[in-house]
Amino acid sequence: MASKMKFDPRKLMEKAIAVMKQSINEPRTDKKASPLVGAVLVKPDGTVDTAFRGELRHGDHAEYTLLERKHRDERLDGAFLFATLEPCAPGARKHPKLACAERIVNARIAEVWVGIEDPDPRWTGRASGIWSRTA
Ligand SMILES: [Zn+2]
Numbered sequence: 001m002a003s004k005m006k007f008d009p010r011k012l013m014e015k016a017i018a019v020m021k022q023s024i025n026e027p028r029t030d031k032k033a034s035p036l037v038g039a040v041l042v043k044p045d046g047t048v049d050t051a052f053r054g055e056l057r058h059g060d061h062a063e064y065t066l067l068e069r070k071h072r073d074e075r076l077d078g079a080f081l082f083a084t085l086e087p088c089a090p091g092a093r094k095h096p097k098l099a100c101a102e103r104i105v106n107a108r109i110a111e112v113w114v115g116i117e118d119p120d121p122r123w124t125g126r127a128s129g130i131w132s133r134t135a
Contacts, residue, residue: 006046007042007046007080009082009113012040012042012048012080012082012113013040013082013084013113013115015038015040015048015050015082016038016039016040016050016082016083016084016115017038017084017115018038019038019039019040019050019051019052019062020036020037020038020052020053020062020084021036021038021052022038022052022055023035023036023037023038023052023053023054023062024052024053024054024055024058025054026054026058026059027058034053034054034059035053035085036052036053036084037052037053037061037062037063037083037084037085038050038051038052038053038062038083038084039051039052039062039063039065039066039081039082039083039084040081040082041066041067041071041076041079041080041081041082042079042080042081042082043071043074043076043079044075044076044077044078044079049066049070049071050066051063051065051066051069051070052065053065056069056070057069061087061088061100062083062084063081063083063087063100063103063104064100064103066081067100067103067104067107068103076107076108076109077108077110078108078110079107079109079110080109080110080111080112080113081104081109081111081112081113082112082113082115083100083112083113083114083115084115084116085114085115085116085118086114086116086117086118086123086124086125086126086127086128087099087100087101087104087112087114087127088100088101088118088123088127089101089118089123089126089127089129089130090102090126090130091126092123092126099127100127101126101127101130102130105130114127114128
């Protein structure tokens with residue numbers, strides 16, 4: 001059953017952007033900068049929680065932090081997720097890690113709002129391709 005949206009998606013994406021700015025740049029051997037990412041979860045009961053990259057542990061993705069570390073034991077069917085960057089797609093993480101896109105499907109999130117697609121051409125739009133299976 002689809003949830004009725006009782007919130008302003010623009011405000012929630014702005015909240016995700018504000019949270020994104022707290023992202024923690026982890027030490028990397030390749031010296032590349034880590035992307036800043038913020039995520040907002042609107043739970044089925046209407047309560048809202050947020051996460052940013054590296055919030056609880058270096059390198060943890062914002063969506064992973066929200067779904068697996070903060071709300072793992074909760075039913076999230078019908079929840080909404082806002083992410084400033086397209087969640088990582090299946091195959092993007094080293095085996096046996098699950099991609100955030102797969103975690104989002106497993107959590108039965110009703111709708112995902114993405115700020116920008118992954119700018120890495122290997123992954124651009126790849127996560128979006130699996131959302132239709134969550135309905
Ligand atoms: Zn991810």
